[in-house]
Amino acid sequence: xxxxxxxxxxHPDMYDPESSKIGMWLFIFTELLLFGGLFIVYSVYRYLxxxxxHLAAEELNTFIxxxxxxxxxxxxxxxxxxxxxxxxxxxxxxxxxxxxxxxxGIGFLVNKYIEWGVKxxxxxxPGSEQMLNEMSQGEILFFGLYxxxxxxxxxxxxxxxxxxxxxxxxxxxxxxxxxxxxxLDNCGLYWHLVDLIWIFLFPLFYLIH
Amino acid sequence: xxxDKHHHIVPYRLYVIVLVALLALTFASIGITSIxxxxxxxxxxxxxxxxxxxxxxxxxxxxxxxxxxxKLMVAFVFAIFVVVIVITFLDYLxxx
Amino acid sequence: MHTTNAVNxxxxxxxxxxxxxxxxxxxxTDHKRIGLLYLYSIATxxxxxxxxxxxxxxxxxxxxxxxxxxxxxxxxxxxxxxIMIFMVVVPGLPAVFGNLMMPIMxxxxxxxxxxxxxxxxWLYIAGVVLVLCALLFGSGTPDTGWTxxxxxxxxxxTNLLPAVFGxxxxxxxxxxxxxxxxxxxxxxxxxxMKWTKLPLFVWTLYGTAWIQLLATPVVGITxxxxxxxxxxxxxxxxxxxxxxxxxYQHLFWIYSxxxxxxxxxxxxxxxxxxxxxFSQKHIFGYKAIIASTLAIxxxxxxxxxxxxxxxGMSGTAQYYFxxxxxxxxxxxAIKVFNWISTMYKGSINIxxxxxxxxxxxxxxxxxxLSGLVLxxxxxxxxxxxxxxxxxxxHYIVFGGTGFAFFAAMHYWFPKIFGRMYDKAWANxxxxxxxxxxxxxxxxxxxxxxxxxxxxxxxxxxEFHGGNILSTLGSWVLVTGFIIIVVNLVRSARKGPPAEMxxxxxxxxxxxxxxxPPVLNFEKEPVxxxxxxxxxxx
Numbered sequence: 077x078x079x080x081x082x083x084x085x086x087h088p089d090m091y092d093p094e095s096s097k098i099g100m101w102l103f104i105f106t107e108l109l110l111f112g113g114l115f116i117v118y119s120v121y122r123y124l125x126x127x128x129x130h131l132a133a134e135e136l137n138t139f140i141x142x143x144x145x146x147x148x149x150x151x152x153x154x155x156x157x158x159x160x161x162x163x164x165x166x167x168x169x170x171x172x173x174x175x176x177x178x179x180x181g182i183g184f185l186v187n188k189y190i191e192w193g194v195k196x197x198x199x200x201x202p203g204s205e206q207m208l209n210e211m212s213q214g215e216i217l218f219f220g221l222y223x224x225x226x227x228x229x230x231x232x233x234x235x236x237x238x239x240x241x242x243x244x245x246x247x248x249x250x251x252x253x254x255x256x257x258x259x260l261d262n263c264g265l266y267w268h269l270v271d272l273i274w275i276f277l278f279p280l281f282y283l284i285h
Numbered sequence: 286x287x288x289d290k291h292h293h294i295v296p297y298r299l300y301v302i303v304l305v306a307l308l309a310l311t312f313a314s315i316g317i318t319s320i321x322x323x324x325x326x327x328x329x330x331x332x333x334x335x336x337x338x339x340x341x342x343x344x345x346x347x348x349x350x351x352x353x354x355x356k357l358m359v360a361f362v363f364a365i366f367v368v369v370i371v372i373t374f375l376d377y378l379x380x381x
Numbered sequence: 382m383h384t385t386n387a388v389n390x391x392x393x394x395x396x397x398x399x400x401x402x403x404x405x406x407x408x409x410t411d412h413k414r415i416g417l418l419y420l421y422s423i424a425t426x427x428x429x430x431x432x433x434x435x436x437x438x439x440x441x442x443x444x445x446x447x448x449x450x451x452x453x454x455x456x457x458x459x460x461x462x463x464i465m466i467f468m469v470v471v472p473g474l475p476a477v478f479g480n481l482m483m484p485i486m487x488x489x490x491x492x493x494x495x496x497x498x499x500x501x502x503w504l505y506i507a508g509v510v511l512v513l514c515a516l517l518f519g520s521g522t523p524d525t526g527w528t529x530x531x532x533x534x535x536x537x538x539t540n541l542l543p544a545v546f547g548x549x550x551x552x553x554x555x556x557x558x559x560x561x562x563x564x565x566x567x568x569x570x571x572x573x574m575k576w577t578k579l580p581l582f583v584w585t586l587y588g589t590a591w592i593q594l595l596a597t598p599v600v601g602i603t604x605x606x607x608x609x610x611x612x613x614x615x616x617x618x619x620x621x622x623x624x625x626x627x628x629y630q631h632l633f634w635i636y637s638x639x640x641x642x643x644x645x646x647x648x649x650x651x652x653x654x655x656x657x658x659f660s661q662k663h664i665f666g667y668k669a670i671i672a673s674t675l676a677i678x679x680x681x682x683x684x685x686x687x688x689x690x691x692x693g694m695s696g697t698a699q700y701y702f703x704x705x706x707x708x709x710x711x712x713x714a715i716k717v718f719n720w721i722s723t724m725y726k727g728s729i730n731i732x733x734x735x736x737x738x739x740x741x742x743x744x745x746x747x748x749x750l751s752g753l754v755l756x757x758x759x760x761x762x763x764x765x766x767x768x769x770x771x772x773x774x775h776y777i778v779f780g781g782t783g784f785a786f787f788a789a790m791h792y793w794f795p796k797i798f799g800r801m802y803d804k805a806w807a808n809x810x811x812x813x814x815x816x817x818x819x820x821x822x823x824x825x826x827x828x829x830x831x832x833x834x835x836x837x838x839x840x841x842x843e844f845h846g847g848n849i850l851s852t853l854g855s856w857v858l859v860t861g862f863i864i865i866v867v868n869l870v871r872s873a874r875k876g877p878p879a880e881m882x883x884x885x886x887x888x889x890x891x892x893x894x895x896x897p898p899v900l901n902f903e904k905e906p907v908x909x910x911x912x913x914x915x916x917x918x
Contacts, residue, residue, distance in 0.1 A: 213616075220622075375697050379696065381695070
């Protein structure tokens with residue numbers, strides 16, 4: 077809606093990589109605090125229901141969690157490499173690395189789908205009969221938080237994939253290049269944020285039993 | 286407000302090294318939490334997570350090459366979050 | 382308009398972009414137009430909130446049912462709170478005057494991300510519409526109070542979800558504005574505009590933006606949890622499922638207490654611009670004001686628990702929160718001393734903005750000191766949930782932020798519209814408004830001390846006298862408000878053309894034409910060694 081005849085009057089070209097970078101970091105701060113609120117809830121309820129949390133964590137499949145951790149870390153590396161490739165002017169390498177990252181992101185979601193599917197087939201979902209009748213209050217809280225936190229994280233993966241789609245398009249048509257890399261850089265920062273949050277989610281849900 | 290100096294290009298090799306370190310830490314944290322450590326399990330798992338996140342922030346997120354004020358902001362945000370958790374626990378730890 | 386701009390022969394009000402008419406406004410990325418969009422939308426919401434407040438006061442004119450029953454009264458104070466907090470005072474000064482003036486004050490052409498800025502306004506409107514949906518459709522207007530406390534918020538049968546979601550969207554709008562301002566202040570200051578030469582209004586916006594950024598997401602996720610609780614029964618705050626409702630209060634106030642500072646900091650900033658201008662004197666203790674601004678922002682983030690002294694917190698937490706509450710009063714007091722000292726031996730030019738600023742200091746002091754009564758554990762337990770609390774926060778939020786908003790409005794009006802208002806009517810409006818304000822809220826201190834609880838549509842016969850005075854005050858206040866609005870609206874269209882710098886101020890926005898040109902400056906300003914925002918000597 078903006079790039080038209082008068083665009084130059086209302087939109088002086090204000091491209092400034094430093095501004096974009098700070099802007100992205102500030103946004104990451106709000107995301108950290110968003111998850112931060114959940115981590116507060118988690119830590120309080122864990123403190124109040126330590127035994128139930130241990131018991132409930134047994135239900136989670138450490139292998140799937142670990143597998144997702146590994147592939148997410150790899151994807152973080154590939155997207156970081158993609159920014160290097162772009163700066164070196166290797167456009168095709170940059171795109172290839174983005175595609176790999178994108179596919180890993182999809183893979184993560186598929187695993188998550190399978191993992192949640194297994195829980196659902198065992199009758200475990202927020203407000204389910206099984207949970208309300210057979211579980212202790214601590215376990216209900218654990219699974220409530222498990223679904224909310226991993227769900228919100230998965231939502232962020234999806235948003236990250238969408239941003240990555242735009243970054244790929246930009247790199248492909250040359251609008252994102254070694255001189256104007258901000259979109260790809262910020263896409264990378266966002267993806268690392270998603271990774272960062274998972275680094276804490278994984279031990280807190282899968283390893284503590 | 287002078288323009289920034291040339292963008293620092295991080296070599297591929299460094300990213301690979303960081304990834305190897307992150308994977309090693311991941312497996313180490315799985316290993317250590319499978320041992321019965323009692324109350325220290327949580328502490329151990331969190332310690333590994335903190336080391337991993339520092340690696341991600343420093344190298345993957347380029348903080349090592351950023352200006353000091355960005356590092357300062359990031360440190361501040363993490364610090365204030367820790368403070369908020371501690372204050373919240375002033376309530377829960379001392380409830381009668 | 383009387384002044385023209387050499388670049389394209391138009392100022393930001395008359396400039397013709399790609400779209401004509403209304404579309405040229407609602408799709409404009411010009412920070413000044415966005416500021417005016419916020420002004421009009423916030424003014425509309427404010428008027429709505431005032432009407433609801435007026436209705437509540439009318440209900441309290443006599444004991445028993447006067448015009449509404451208990452349920453309607455509950456809904457009325459809920460909607461009044463949601464509108465006034467989330468749609469008026471939180472965005473208030475930053476979104477209106479921050480957008481209109483901040484980029485000019487730092488010598489920039491626009492904010493760092495103009496399109497994001499427009500998106501913030503659209504999100505604001507979306508949030509407003511969502512909340513209105515909660516009011517008009519579904520199974521009844523929300524009745525939980527603006528705090529959405531658990532477990533009411535998932536037990537009530539009213540249409541709460543859209544209101545909660547609307548508050549979430551409004552929070553997102555607020556975050557994006559804060560983000561934009563932070564980057565703008567970091568990156569777009571003109572040459573020579575060092576951090577130590579930044580006008581104080583900009584400094585307070587900087588502190589505010591940090592709080593917006595770091596506190597708002599916490600309430601965002603809390604509201605999401607409430608929504609999930611209602612829809613899926615996650616159990617996080619439901620005592621029947623093991624949840625702790627007090628934890629909801631913690632999370633809610635982790636945002637909502639800093640939100641008070643989101644409201645008051647830019648208000649203090651606007652006052653810090655007005656006092657030196659009308660004293661024609663350098664601000665006293667420039668660096669002390671900056672330090673106190675940052676101290677308020679930081680310490681204010683860590684005192685949320687003083688809203689929960691009677692909620693069942695541990696004694697340790699209560700001592701801690703009470704202590705820090707007293708500490709946060711210190712930087713606020715420092716600012717008051719600075720303003721007073723600035724006036725001392727200045728050549729004071731008494732104009733409407735100055736009246737507003739001085740009355741701001743008065744009501745802010747009363748509000749702040751009554752806050753200490755609430756921050757002390759023993760006295761808080763006595764007056765908690767009484768009319769005393771209502772009086773306190775209206776003195777701060779309405780008396781503080783509201784008065785500063787009107788001060789800023791009368792201060793920057795000639796710059797914004799290029800026309801001057803009728804000063805006599807503006808002064809009359811202020812006087813009537815001020816008297817109405819005092820009559821409306823002062824009796825509530827007394828009523829609260831005597832034990833009249835808040836949030837009831839009814840009261841005992843013994844509280845009748847104070848309530849009559851309070852209701853009469855609300856009528857006087859609204860009369861004053863109407864005088865002010867009519868005067869400003871008339872003057873914006875027909876007032877005499879304003880000079881470039883009618884108040885002889887030293888900040889950069891007064892060096893451009895009134896109203897400012899589209900890109901603010903014909904040539905990028907450069908600050909010399911001796912230039913500064915308050916160098917009057």
